[in-house]
Structures are given as structure tokens and as C-alpha cells.
């Protein structure tokens with residue numbers, strides 16, 4: 001049985017194919033169109049999934065769609081009815097796309113895919129819940145989903161048992177943790193639905209001096225439910241988010257080109273504090289209601305890795321599993337799994353242990369690409385040679401583009417499309433920023449550590465974290481060994497990897513340990529600033545030649561930037577936020 | 578011979594016609610875009626100010642609200658804190674297959 005899951009038209013468009021209960025392919029549309037957070041119909045992602053699954057569209061038994069479009073339209077209409085006549089411009093901007101595609105989802109799907117089968121519509125937060133629980137390692141677990149907004153819901157909770165999910169209660173628009181976070185993101189001069197993680201990265205630099213100001217805006221109950229004073233927000237009727245009253249309370253909106261001041265850092269710290277307070281209250285309430293020791297989470301707010309790392313300390317939950325594509329991209333997987341396991345009633349047999357669900361490219365394909373473009377390269381004779389050379393290059397402080405196997409699913413580079421560098425070098429953060437990333441100085445770089453060494457370096461309650469979704473403190477005595485990946489508060493958003501999960505990636509880490517004494521590398525995403533993570537060999541080569549990446553290790557090929565001077569250019573000219 | 582010349586004239590004629598049409602198109606295209614935008618704007622304004630507006634005003638006369646905005650503000654202003662839970666009952670469990678064909 002083949003089930004295709006689709007999410008699109010709002011945030012990250014994506015597709016996922018389940019074959020007989022196994023996720024065989026999943027990818028975000030942005031990776032193919034090279035448009036970050038592309039929301040358009042994921043035709044490229046669908047075509048990839050079908051190709052990877054070795055099927056054609058006629059062989060798809062059901063398509064699962066990630067929301068109920070008419071319910072969402074009802075909410076939108078309610079906003080306009082309530083806010084008339086203030087909402088005119090928002091109505092004017094939004095209605096054409098509703099009439100053109102969002103209200104015609106079944107026919108759009110049939111037309112774009114030439115599909116004649118059934119399309120099933122799964123409520124948005126149910127799709128989030130399914131994306132976490134149905135592919136988690138648990139037979140039963142409590143579930144919390146928190147995002148900006150779906151149809152009406154902005155958060156929901158319940159539990160999963162076997163192949164069934166029961167959602168019990170929900171928070172509704174306009175009260176939304178995700179929209180609060182986005183409002184502050186906009187106020188701090190960063191892009192909404194994109195740069196929320198920057199605000200999270202900024203928060204440890206500040207003190208929660210604005211906590212009481214946030215308390216004026218948000219009424220938090222002991223059960224974690226929230227109510228907003230909507231006078232502070234404009235998002236229910238405008239394209240902008242903070243209102244005049246919000247600006248009176250927190251000061252003017254920061255211009256993106258202005259310096260980030262201590263005040264901005266304090267606002268970020270206060271927001272993070274209030275977000276954690278809400279989440280932990282929600283989770284403690286959820287535990288009281290379900291008494292289950294395992295927790296599954298999804299929704300954009302579940303990407304708040306700082307809060308995630310504190311869950312087991314602040315709640316009775318013993319184990320947490322979060323969908324790596326926790327934002328809306330993941331709901332395509334959730335919709336497919338819900339159709340297969342819950343609606344059709346097939347027993348669960350897939351646990352998502354790896355996020356390598358995207359396209360891969362054969363040696364032949366890459367060789368052709370290199371030869372046709374007259375690119376100078378060397379070929380490694382063995383995996384051992386590849387691992388040794390890569391580790392040495394990193395140890396010698398070169399920046400290495402790492403392109404191996406199937407692309408990652410979700411927003412994080414996890415050792416398939418990564419940039420690797422020396423975590424033991426104090427200056428590496430500056431070198432990376434100067435050569436490649438050009439990003440805000442306050443943003444940390446993330447460490448990847450071999451699984452067996454994680455306890456030596458981190459104060460952590462589990463020995464694996466393959467998806468980089470949790471921030472944990474480094475052990476105090478180890479911080480000076482890997483200065484480039486220790487955030488200002490002594491933490492790191494780590495990824496663990498093992499020989500079984502990714503032998504070459506793991507091999508490089510262990511080989512690097514032989515040279516440097518530490519089993520940790522800097523792992524950052526392989527992309528030009530503001531662009532999606534690279535997908536194809538062409539993207540990877542172009543990214544290297546447009547940035548200061550020194551070497552590209554692409555499958556068994558080694559390409560040196562300086563050997564190909566004719567293709568060099570400066571990507572900063574096209575870089576965006 | 579005549580036949581060939583005749584054919585050449587036709588080809589040339591078509592070529593010229595195409596050029597003229599293209600020139601007209603390049604002038605008309607931006608104009609048509611502007612006209613389409615203006616019509617769009619007028620239609621959407623009519624739908625909004627008459628359709629949405631009438632319903633909104635009529636329902637508000639009867640005290641109907643579509644978003645719960647006022648309640649929150651009142652709770653925040655009057656008491657500072659309200660002690661009611663804001664979690665809403667919404668039990669979602671497995672439904673019969675037919676239910677999932679609905680877009681609402």
C-alpha cells in the first residue's frame with residue numbers, strides 16, 4: 001500500500017511517501033526550487049518521492065493532506081468579520097490565493113499530479129501529532145503539539161496508543177505560543193517564520209528583564225493554557241504582528257540593519273523564559289492527564305531546542321521524542337502515517353531512526369557532472385582514505401563541505417549536507433563566519449559528537465540525539481577543549497552519531513579525535529546564507545565556489561576550491577536573511 | 578517563378594504582421610495587467626465592504642463575536658488574572674473513512 005502525504009500553501013511545502021508502512025522518501029519542496037520555505041505545491045518533492053519509491057502516481061492508494069482547508073478558511077473569515085473594516089488589506093492580499101488554490105485543494109492535487117484516487121484531509125494538529133507519535137519508538141506516549149496556528153488550533157494535547165491517537169483539548173487562535181514568538185521575532189527585526197531560532201540563540205546573552213512586561217500580555221494558567229491581551233498584537237487583522245501598544249511597551253521595532261543591543265537581548269531572554277514557563281506548565285498538566293512517561297512533540301515550537309533540553313528536568317516525563325521536521329513540512333509525513341496506521345488500521349512497523357530520507361546521487365552521476373563541467377577533482381581509493389584525509393583537512397583548520405548519501409529531512413544538516421570544521425580551534429567560529437556563513441556573531445555553531453563520548457562532554461540524560469533538537473550543557477571541564485561550539489551559557493545543540501547510523505561521518509569524527517584529542521566537530525548546514533540547504537552535486541559545488549569553503553568531499557570525490565578558480569564568485573551578493 | 582515570389586511575399590507578410598502584433602502586445606500587456614489589478618481591487622473591495630461588512634455589522638448588532646478578543650482583554654484588565662482554563666474541549670479520535678474526505 002502506497003500513501004503520499006502532502007503539505008503546502010502555508011509554510012514549508014513538503015511530500016512524503018509511505019510504502020507498506022515504511023517511510024521511503026520525504027523532502028521539502030524548497031530543496032528543489034531553491035526558494036527557502038517554499039510554500040508552493042510540492043510537485044518536485046512529490047516527483048522525487050515517487051521516483052525514490054519506484055512507483056508512478058497511479059500506484060498511490062491514498063493521498064493524505066495536512067489540514068482541513070475549509071476549517072482554516074472559516075477561521076480566516078472569522079478574523080475579517082470580527083475586525084471589519086481594519087482587515088481590508090490583509091483580506092485583499094490573502095483572498096486571491098484562497099480562491100485560486102487553497103479552497104480547491106482536491107482539484108489542484110488531481111490536476112497537478114494527474115491523480116484519480118482518493119484524497120483524505122487530516123486536521124493540522126492531528127497531522128503534527130501523527131508525525132511525532134506514529135513514527136516514534138513508543139507503544140504509548142503523551143503528545144503535545146504547539147505551533148503558530150493550524151485551522152483554529154494553536155496547540156493541542158492528547159495521547160497515542162498502538163496505531164491510534166486521541167487528542168483531548170486544544171488552544172485556539174489568537175492565543176498562540178508560536179505567534180507570540182513570531183511577534184517578538186518581528187519586533188527584534190528578524191524575519192517571521194524563518195528566524196525564530198535566532199531569537200532563541202540571542203536569549204542567553206540577555207537577562208529576563210522584560211518578563212513582567214510579557215506577563216501583562218499573556219495570562220498563563222497553571223495548566224499551561226494562555227490568553228493574550230490582543231491590544232498588543234496586530235496579527236489577527238494585519239500582515240504585521242506587534243501592535244502600537246506592543247511597541248509602547250517594548251520600544252521601537254529594530255531595523256534589520258541596526259545593531260543588536262542589550263535591550264534586544266533582554267527581550268529575547270524574557271521571551272524564552274515565558275515560553276519555557278508555558279511549555280513546562282502545559283507538559284506538567286499533560287502528564288497529570290495521561291500519566292504516561294514518554295512524550296512526543298511536534299509543531300514549530302517543538303524546534304525550540306533550548307526548551308526541549310530542559311523538559312525532563314522540569315516535568316515528570318522520562319523520555320522525549322520530537323519529529324525532526326517539527327514544523328509544517330513534517331505534517332506531510334504525519335498525514336501519510338495517520339492514513340496508513342490509524343485510518344486504514346495497519347499496525348505500526350516503522351520507527352524513524354534516521355532523517356536521511358532525501359535524494360542521493362550515484363558516483364556515476366557526480367563524475368559526469370564533474371567531468372562535463374571540467375572541474376578538477378581527486379578520487380579517494382577507499383573509505384579509509386576519505387575519512388583520514390577529511391579529518392586531516394578539518395584538523396588543519398580548513399572548512400570542508402560534506403556531501404554524502406541521502407539528504408536530510410527537516411531543517412537541520414545532520415551529516416549528509418553539512419559543513420564540517422575544527423571545534424577545537426578558538427578562532428573557528430570567526431573563520432566560518434568570515435569565510436562562509438556571514439551570520440550574526442551571537443549565533444552559536446553546533447557540535448556533532450560520537451555517541452559513545454556524549455556523556456564525557458555533556459550533562460545529558462540520554463546517549464543519543466540524532467536530530468539536533470535538544471540543547472544540553474557541556475561539562476564544565478570540557479568547555480575549553482571545544483570553544484567554537486560552546487554557546488555563551490556553556491551549552492551546545494548537539495547531534496550524536498554512531499557507526500551504524502552514518503559510518504563515514506562517524507569515521508571522520510573518530511579520526512579527528514586521533515589528531516586533536518576531541519571527538520567533536522563543528523557541524524553547520526551546507527548552504528549559501530539565506531538559501532535552503534544544498535540538495536544536488538550542482539548546488540553543493542556552486543555553494544563551495546560562492547563561499548569560502550576550502551574543500552568539498554562529495555561521495556568519493558575531493559574537490560579543492562582553489563583548483564577551480566574559473567568558477568569562483570562571491571555569494572554574499574545574493575545572500576539574504 | 579511567380580509562385581515562388583508569391584510565397585515569399587506571404588512569408589514576409591506574416592513576419593511583418595507578427596512584428597506588429599508583438600509590438601501591440603508589448604504595449605497592451607502592462608496595460609492589461611494594470612486593468613486586471615484595478616478590476617481585482619474593485620471586486621475584492623465590493624466583496625469585503627459589502628459582503629463581509631454587512632454580515633459583520635449585522636452580527637455585531639446582535640452581539641455576536643467571531644473571535645474571542647474582548648473576553649481576554651476584560652479578564653486581563655479587571656482581574657489581572659483569570660483562573661479559568663483556556664484549553665478548549667476538542668476530542669479528536671479515529672473517525673469512519675468518509676469523514677476524512679471532507680475539507681471541513
Ligand SMILES: [Fe+2]
Pocket residue numbers: 124128147148149150299300327328
Ligand atoms: Fe503547524
